[in-house]
Amino acid sequence: MKTTKFIAVFMLFASTSIINSFGQEPNTNKKSKTETKISYVCSMHPDIKGKNGDKCSKCGMALSEKKKQIYTCTMHPDVMSNKLGKCSKCGMDLIEKKTKM
Structure with a gap:
């Protein structure tokens, strides 16, 4: 008796999962997070x-x-800004960060 109840519940769960998976369409129009x-x-x-x-x-x-221009401190490369200004740690002027190619 326990075995038949277990099989019935398992079959119900399996059929529900299968039916739900057919109703979903893959979304291929989403942009990846790396696209800017x-x-x-x-x-x-x-x-x-x-x-x-x-x-x-x-x-x-x-x-x-x-x-895009990024400015950074020569003494503290972790301090970055998108506009000219002063370093928040030492007060030095920020300079434009050179991009490596």
Whole structure:
């Protein structure tokens, strides 16, 4: 009797799991976490933003890829900022971080 109840419960669980798996569609449209959004700006008017192939609404120039600048302290490389300023640890001026290619 216990064996038949166990088999019945197991079959019910297995069939429910199988039916649920058929109802789900794989989502292939999700962007991976490593993909980053590239922004395009006018070199003359940095407030004008768009996507690849757009033109500036003020001057008509093609928008170019915006380069991200990172500033760091020469004494404390762990201190980083996206704008010029002073190091929070020693007060030295931050310099632009050189990217390795």
